[in-house]
Amino acid sequence: MKIDNISQNTSFQMNYKVLTMRNVKKDFTKAVEKSIKDIPDQWGEVLKRNNYKLYCSNSIADIFENEKLAREGAPEWEAVTCTYPLYRFMAITTRVEPKDIQKVVNHEAAHGILDCEGLMENRDLLDSLYYDMQKLPKREPDNHNHDMFEVKNLLIKPLSEYFQTEVCADILAWIHTGGGLWGSGYKNSIKNKTLLKENFPDTFEFLSNYKIGERKSV
Numbered sequence: 001m002k003i004d005n006i007s008q009n010t011s012f013q014m015n016y017k018v019l020t021m022r023n024v025k026k027d028f029t030k031a032v033e034k035s036i037k038d039i040p041d042q043w044g045e046v047l048k049r050n051n052y053k054l055y056c057s058n059s060i061a062d063i064f065e066n067e068k069l070a071r072e073g074a075p076e077w078e079a080v081t082c083t084y085p086l087y088r089f090m091a092i093t094t095r096v097e098p099k100d101i102q103k104v105v106n107h108e109a110a111h112g113i114l115d116c117e118g119l120m121e122n123r124d125l126l127d128s129l130y131y132d133m134q135k136l137p138k139r140e141p142d143n144h145n146h147d148m149f150e151v152k153n154l155l156i157k158p159l160s161e162y163f164q165t166e167v168c169a170d171i172l173a174w175i176h177t178g179g180g181l182w183g184s185g186y187k188n189s190i191k192n193k194t195l196l197k198e199n200f201p202d203t204f205e206f207l208s209n210y211k212i213g214e215r216k217s218v
Contacts, residue, residue: 021057021066028094028101029056035105038177042213043113050116053089063091079104081111088112100186102178110172110180111165117215120165125210128202129164136199171196171207 018036020029036044036054055063061074067087078095082088090108092101119125173180174196183195197204 017054019053019055021055021062024056024058024094028098031098031101032056032092032105035102035178036109038102039106039109040176040212043109046116046213047109047112050112051088052112052116055089055091056094057091058094060091060093063089079108081108081115083111083115088115103173103180103184103186106173106176106178107169107180110169113172113212114165114169117210117212119168119207119210120161125168125203125206126164128206129167129200132200132202167196167200168203168207171200171204175204175208 018029018033032054055066057063059074060077060080061071064074065071067082067089069087077093079090079092081090090105090112092104092108096104114120170180170182174183174193179193180196181189183190183192185191192198
């Protein structure tokens, strides 16, 4: 799969290139470029310093092929961020509805920030997250014997690294212009812009006060 073009538009108030795969409509690419410009400058500097790529594509499989990864290993999602130590790229596909592009871009860029800053290994952040989770309403264990928690129709597995990362990425997304996914009505979910702040107050406070960009590149 060949790249159709590389946008030369300035993003993050700097020359952050958006890679566009073949047959992607220009309007979609422009919308992603517009959204990425709203990301804080510090985020852009960190992502660029750590060699993060941003792709627009019709499918994640096309991007995997371009990155010399097995197509069959590509998730069938609307967007994804592949992180260090193997690859560093964000993928936004045309399956994302126009009204959701900004929040999806925010969420995926936040995953990149968590990676570059090593935040999911930060003991203070993990302690805050664990403390918040202990206060969530408890449900019956699922079939895998993990405790489940309900956050107004969102299920969280406190012992799962995946869900911990998702919570933190979306909190970062909500701190900035355009917001994140959870609480935004994304895919017909609940609409409550303060959903994560209400349910993860300590985590929200930690990430709100964390100074992005002061950590050296990995």
